[in-house]
Amino acid sequence: MSLDKRMLDLGTEPAAGPRPNFFDDPAMDRVWDVLVALTTELAVTRTRLDSLERVLAEHDCVPTDAVEQWQADEKTSLTQAQAQQEMLARVFRGLAQDVPGKS
Amino acid sequence: MSATAEHSRTAAAPPGGGALPLPMTSMEQHAALPKLSHDDRVRFQVAAGVNGFLSQTLLPLLQRAAAERVEPRIEAELKRPAKDRHEYRAFLEQDLTWRLWSRMRRANMESVQQAARLAVLPQLPDLVQTSRELIERAGNLQLASGLKAPGYLKRLHSHLMPGGYITELGDDDVAAGAAYELGVYAVLGGKSGPASDRAGRATVAWLAEHRPGWKPKRILDLGCGIGANTTAIARAFPEAEIVAVDAGAPMLRQGAARAAALGVDNIRFVQGNAERPPLGDDEQFDLITSLMVLHETSRPGTRKIFQACARHLAPGGLTFHLEQPPYRDKPLLEQCLRDWDGRYNNEAFWSAMHDSDLAAQLRASGFDDAEVYETEANAAQIGATKKTQEDYGRGGAWYVVVGEKPRLQEVRQ
Numbered sequence: 171m172s173l174d175k176r177m178l179d180l181g182t183e184p185a186a187g188p189r190p191n192f193f194d195d196p197a198m199d200r201v202w203d204v205l206v207a208l209t210t211e212l213a214v215t216r217t218r219l220d221s222l223e224r225v226l227a228e229h230d231c232v233p234t235d236a237v238e239q240w241q242a243d244e245k246t247s248l249t250q251a252q253a254q255q256e257m258l259a260r261v262f263r264g265l266a267q268d269v270p271g272k273s
Numbered sequence: 274m275s276a277t278a279e280h281s282r283t284a285a286a287p288p289g290g291g292a293l294p295l296p297m298t299s300m301e302q303h304a305a306l307p308k309l310s311h312d313d314r315v316r317f318q319v320a321a322g323v324n325g326f327l328s329q330t331l332l333p334l335l336q337r338a339a340a341e342r343v344e345p346r347i348e349a350e351l352k353r354p355a356k357d358r359h360e361y362r363a364f365l366e367q368d369l370t371w372r373l374w375s376r377m378r379r380a381n382m383e384s385v386q387q388a389a390r391l392a393v394l395p396q397l398p399d400l401v402q403t404s405r406e407l408i409e410r411a412g413n414l415q416l417a418s419g420l421k422a423p424g425y426l427k428r429l430h431s432h433l434m435p436g437g438y439i440t441e442l443g444d445d446d447v448a449a450g451a452a453y454e455l456g457v458y459a460v461l462g463g464k465s466g467p468a469s470d471r472a473g474r475a476t477v478a479w480l481a482e483h484r485p486g487w488k489p490k491r492i493l494d495l496g497c498g499i500g501a502n503t504t505a506i507a508r509a510f511p512e513a514e515i516v517a518v519d520a521g522a523p524m525l526r527q528g529a530a531r532a533a534a535l536g537v538d539n540i541r542f543v544q545g546n547a548e549r550p551p552l553g554d555d556e557q558f559d560l561i562t563s564l565m566v567l568h569e570t571s572r573p574g575t576r577k578i579f580q581a582c583a584r585h586l587a588p589g590g591l592t593f594h595l596e597q598p599p600y601r602d603k604p605l606l607e608q609c610l611r612d613w614d615g616r617y618n619n620e621a622f623w624s625a626m627h628d629s630d631l632a633a634q635l636r637a638s639g640f641d642d643a644e645v646y647e648t649e650a651n652a653a654q655i656g657a658t659k660k661t662q663e664d665y666g667r668g669g670a671w672y673v674v675v676g677e678k679p680r681l682q683e684v685r686q
Contacts, residue, residue, distance in 0.1 A: 173395060177395060181387055182387055185435045185436075186619075187430055190375075198376075202373070202380055206323065207380070210316060210320060211316075213315070213319040214312050214315045214316050218315065244298070247296035248293055248295075248296070250296075250318075251296070254319050258319075258323065258326050262326055262331075265334075266334070268369075270334060270340075270370060271342075
């Protein structure tokens with residue numbers, strides 16, 4: 171499903187209230203905003219690919235909405251969550267390795 | 274599937290030792306629940322995974338950074354430890370690990386809220402129609418058109434939910450409630466149970482332990498939101514008549530539709546300000562609850578809520594207010610971690626409430642002749658949460674203030 175611009179604008183409205191920055195240069199805050207979103211979307215994409223592979227294996231011929239109609243059972247979903255953890259471990263490696271007192 | 278079996282289900286432990294976020298399909302399904310695409314379901318699960326990374330991996334590093342970098346710097350500059358969390362935080366905010374942890378936490382919260390809204394908006398007409406039908410059939414909703422909601426609900430949107438609790442996008446709007454239902458499940462990674470009701474179930478468990486066999490006949494739940502916790506209480510006391518009050522119409526519509534869709538028929542959802550609940554002067558309740566509500570209101574607001582409890586609590590009745598624990602006696606770093614929501618997650622009264630003495634406030638609000646005490650409720654006791662790394666402010670370890678009114682014969686003595 172693709173969302174039109176009006177829907178995207180409405181859905182992207184910020185919450186009322188202050189918008190804190192945590193770094194000296196606000197550009198760094200924005201880069202991190204993008205990185206978190208990018209990481210999420212990449213994980214979504216990888217999971218979709220995984221789902222697609224499972225769907226392909228389950229179907230002799232594949233209808234276009236096969237993935238949309240397919241729903242992970244709990245076991246698969248937890249397996250996918252495990253793969254998501256792996257992805258997070260890779261992308262956030264630099265943070266996890268920056269151990270205070272070790273550098 | 275029995276409710277007990279469903280509720281005791283927890284995620285398998287990943288190699289890191291934390292719990293995996295449950296899939297969105299583990300949510301208790303009902304007719305008023307927004308439908309999610311494949312990618313939206315995954316998006317929420319990944320967001321819960323990011324929160325898991327923040328609490329399981331980055332938080333221990335932040336604690337280490339505080340001990341090895343922040344506190345030595347405080348000692349070096351002040352020649353003494355920090356005197357309070359405000360002084361401590363000024364140094365903490367300079368630390369790289371704090372900045373990364375905070376930025377990612379804030380960014381992830383904003384992402385979740387956007388994802389919930391973008392999932393709900395395209396199907397809003399269908400959700401509105403479904404909720405209209407469910408509510409009309411159940412007759413369980415009483416709105417107050419023109420209610421003057423507290424101004425802070427407009428000025429500051431709690432936990433970064435765009436539009437907050439009260440904004441209406443159209444007639445009979447449920448967007449805020451529907452998005453909230455998705456968001457609260459996603460943020461907690463399903464740790465609050467399939468029905469996102471662990472505070473309600475912890476309340477029921479506490480009552481069963483402290484008043485075994487007690488069956489309150491009339492129950493008032495103040496600040497019910499979408500009534501997830503109210504529904505847990507209603508299921509535990511199916512013969513009780515429950516009145517659930519909230520200021521937000523979209524939240525109440527979603528709550529009423531949700532309860533109707535789940536077949537819970539003993540809750541009446543009533544729009545009103547919890548500071549002045551829309552009740553008759555002589556209306557009495559055996560049990561009055563507020564679950565994770567007081568941090569959303571000011572100190573005068575809390576006093577008015579407590580005074581309303583005093584007015585409407587029947588002799589022998591019990592009032593139960595569940596929150597995250599107060600800051601007093603907590604180490605300064607923990608205070609700063611717990612205070613994050615107050616400063617960066619649009620929880621306007623979070624800091625002031627956690628600095629205040631709720632038991633004293635309750636006592637001074639018409640409970641001077643009642644037994645007032647502090648107690649605890651814990652999600653681990655109901656099997657809803659495995660004991661993992663404490664995620665300050667998000668965990669299921671709650672602080673409770675209770676007021677018990679004497680029975681009539683005790684008053685006469």
